[in-house]
Amino acid sequence: MDLAIQTNKLRKTYGRKAxxxxxxxxxxxxxxxxxxxxxxxxxxxxxxxxxxLAAPSSGSAEVLGRPxxxxxxxxxxxxxxxxxxxxxxxxxxxxxRLHGRLHKMExxxxxxxxxxxxxxxxxRAHRNKKLREFSKGMLQRIGLAQALINDPELIFLDEPTSxxxxxxxxxxxxxxxxxxxxxxxxxLNSHLLSEIEITCDRVAFIKHxxxxxxxxxxxxxxxxxxxxxxxxxxxxxxxEGLSQWSSYVRAGGESLTLNLPDxxxxxxxxxxLIARGADVYSIxxxxxxxxxxxxxxxxxxxxx
Amino acid sequence: xxxxxxxxxxxxxxxxxxxxxxxxLLGLAFLALYGLGLYTLMKSDPQSFSEVNxxxxxxxxxxxxxxxxxxxxxLTVIMTVLTSSDTIAGEITSGTIQSIVTKPIERREIxxxxxLGFAGMLTVYLLMMAGGILCETYLLSxxxxxxxxxxxxxxxxxxxxxxxxxxxxxxxxxTLATGVITFGLQGIAFIGGWIExxxxxxxxxxAVKLGIAASLVMPSESLWRRAVYEMQSPIVKAVGMSPFxxxxxxxxxxxxxxxxxxxxAFCLAxxxxxxxxx
Numbered sequence: 001m002d003l004a005i006q007t008n009k010l011r012k013t014y015g016r017k018a019x020x021x022x023x024x025x026x027x028x029x030x031x032x033x034x035x036x037x038x039x040x041x042x043x044x045x046x047x048x049x050x051x052x053l054a055a056p057s058s059g060s061a062e063v064l065g066r067p068x069x070x071x072x073x074x075x076x077x078x079x080x081x082x083x084x085x086x087x088x089x090x091x092x093x094x095x096x097r098l099h100g101r102l103h104k105m106e107x108x109x110x111x112x113x114x115x116x117x118x119x120x121x122x123x124r125a126h127r128n129k130k131l132r133e134f135s136k137g138m139l140q141r142i143g144l145a146q147a148l149i150n151d152p153e154l155i156f157l158d159e160p161t162s163x164x165x166x167x168x169x170x171x172x173x174x175x176x177x178x179x180x181x182x183x184x185x186x187x188l189n190s191h192l193l194s195e196i197e198i199t200c201d202r203v204a205f206i207k208h209x210x211x212x213x214x215x216x217x218x219x220x221x222x223x224x225x226x227x228x229x230x231x232x233x234x235x236x237x238x239x240e241g242l243s244q245w246s247s248y249v250r251a252g253g254e255s256l257t258l259n260l261p262d263x264x265x266x267x268x269x270x271x272x273l274i275a276r277g278a279d280v281y282s283i284x285x286x287x288x289x290x291x292x293x294x295x296x297x298x299x300x301x302x303x304x
Numbered sequence: 305x306x307x308x309x310x311x312x313x314x315x316x317x318x319x320x321x322x323x324x325x326x327x328x329l330l331g332l333a334f335l336a337l338y339g340l341g342l343y344t345l346m347k348s349d350p351q352s353f354s355e356v357n358x359x360x361x362x363x364x365x366x367x368x369x370x371x372x373x374x375x376x377x378x379l380t381v382i383m384t385v386l387t388s389s390d391t392i393a394g395e396i397t398s399g400t401i402q403s404i405v406t407k408p409i410e411r412r413e414i415x416x417x418x419x420l421g422f423a424g425m426l427t428v429y430l431l432m433m434a435g436g437i438l439c440e441t442y443l444l445s446x447x448x449x450x451x452x453x454x455x456x457x458x459x460x461x462x463x464x465x466x467x468x469x470x471x472x473x474x475x476x477x478x479t480l481a482t483g484v485i486t487f488g489l490q491g492i493a494f495i496g497g498w499i500e501x502x503x504x505x506x507x508x509x510x511a512v513k514l515g516i517a518a519s520l521v522m523p524s525e526s527l528w529r530r531a532v533y534e535m536q537s538p539i540v541k542a543v544g545m546s547p548f549x550x551x552x553x554x555x556x557x558x559x560x561x562x563x564x565x566x567x568x569a570f571c572l573a574x575x576x577x578x579x580x581x582x
Contacts, residue, residue, distance in 0.1 A: 051406045054581035075408040085399035087313075089320040101309045102407035146403060 002029045003062075004154050004185040005050060010059035012045050012209075019045040021209040022059065029153075032176055032186040034200035034217070036193070038298060042209035043189040044082055047156050050187075051079055064154055075103060078152035082159045082189075084143040088132035092123055092142050095131060096149060103150040117145040121171065137168040144175055155179060158189045173199055193291050205297045213297045225263065226286045229256040234278040241276075245269055248296060254281075259296070306409040310417025311424070314391070318425060323387060327429055334379075335436040338372050342444055353445065365447040366537035369437065373535065376433040377459055377528050381490060383429060384466045388422045389482040392474035392577065401582055411578045419471060419570065426463045434459060451534035458531035458559065462524050465566035466490070469524075472569045475577040492518050493525035519554065523562035526554035 005027035012020040048054040052069035100110040118124045121141035205213040246258035352364040395401040473482040496518020503511025519526040533553040
């Protein structure tokens with residue numbers, strides 16, 4: 001399979017603290033890949049390693065088929081950094097031209113490209129305004145334009161909608177979909193579930209620098225169900241026995257929560273519980289939302 | 305190509321942040337004041353400046369000239385460190401460097417581009433200030449200091465040396481720490497120069513060696529002392545020392561040492577910047 005990103009046991013430590021712990025990951029070309037985790041989970045560190053901004057402590061990675069840090073690869077990449085910090089004494093148009101020149105674009109091409117991008121992100125009217133006069137939403141727009149100036153094959157977006165209004169979020173979503181339609185790969189770092197849910201093909205869950213789970217988002221939403229059971233008189237052994245159907249079993253008092261691939265095993269589970277002397281009061285199957293999955297996978301502990 | 309993009313950006317930033325204009329206008333004020341001062345001096349004491357006694361005249365003209373060049377030298381030192389200490393450290397802290405280094409440009413190209421930008425601006429500044437002082441003196445009195453080309457070149461090398469040192473620390477530390485370390489080193493060089501001169505005056509070889517050792521730690525001040533030695537009038541050379549002159553003169557070897565020192569500092573800056581996490 002053609003891969004845009006491939007990492008092998010990547011590890012990054014800062015002093016004694018490990019930000020990324022042995023991350024092995026594959027991102028296919030042409031997909032929108034969500035990297036989901038709480039703040040401080042190591043998402044930005046991974047992007048920095050993949051872009052050559054930070055060197056890994058151990059492990060290796062390939063981006064677009066080349067080892068990280070390769071300048072020919074950087075020519076095919078777009079990057080929107082977190083917090084959108086740019087040279088704020090440049091005007092919007094100067095800013096785009098600068099980044100185009102850094103991509104070694106011909107002046108005539110840049111002359112065509114810059115106004116198009118300004119139109120795309122809705123900033124044409126502000127093209128002669130200095131970035132220091134821009135609002136956060138406008139900075140994000142010009143940052144996106146900058147990330148797209150070279151028609152990149154692979155785009156890294158680091159928390160692109162943090163602290164933005166709904167219009168800004170929709171713009172990001174639309175641009176991601178346009179880029180996918182164009183055949184580009186998008187790597188999206190986010191702690192926002194809704195953003196991932198709407199835009200991504202696959203999602204990796206990361207916590208404390210480790211990838212905990214990797215899911216196809218489509219099958220996740222269509223297939224898997226969560227079953228809430230209310231029953232009494234069940235023994236711990238009985239609950240343990242449920243793991244033959246469900247990878248995830250949570251028991252709290254009268255309520256049991258299971259994850260099942262679909263509904264077919266439900267009658268069998270009911271028979272199993274009754275045969276072991278449990279009194280079943282209700283069985284409620286539900287489609288699993290990403291939010292529930294997130295909480296199940298990442299956990300609810302306060303120390304995120 | 306990319307190097308020149310960064311050089312242009314460095315110029316543009318200095319212009320946009322009003323640094324160029326401020327330095328230019330205050331430089332003009334400095335030159336105007338020097339011209340007015342020299343004119344007033346010449347009027348009030350026509351005897352010293354009379355063309356009859358060339359020896360006294362050269363001394364009378366050489367002293368304010370060297371004093372003004374001393375001020376220009378220190379202004380250039382301060383300008384160098386102040387303007388360039390933020391260019392790497394500041395961009396790393398603010399994160400603006402991230403969208404630059406992820407472009408198809410090598411980190412060393414960024415460093416070279418920035419260095420060339422600052423070197424260009426400092427060259428223009430030094431030429432305007434020192435050149436202005438020399439021109440004014442010539443226009444008002446006809447006096448031409450000896451060895452102008454060597455003297456100005458040495459002052460120029462000093463500012464480039466400081467620029468490279470500032471880049472080295474800027475690639476490792478914060479803006480403020482960079483300024484503190486570079487000025488701290490300049491202080492060592494300054495006091496070392498004095499110890500060397502005093503030692504020479506009282507024929508104390510130990511003090512002279514201590515001064516030279518300080519110059520080896522930071523050779524910037526020795527370049528100025530060599531420059532002033534080249535440009536002062538022969539009689540001042542013979543008389544000895546003042547803050548604006550040089551008694552114990554740094555050797556040519558020290559000048560070569562300073563150039564190598566600067567080159568090594570710049571290479572180390574490139575190495576540090578090339579490897580660090582941003």
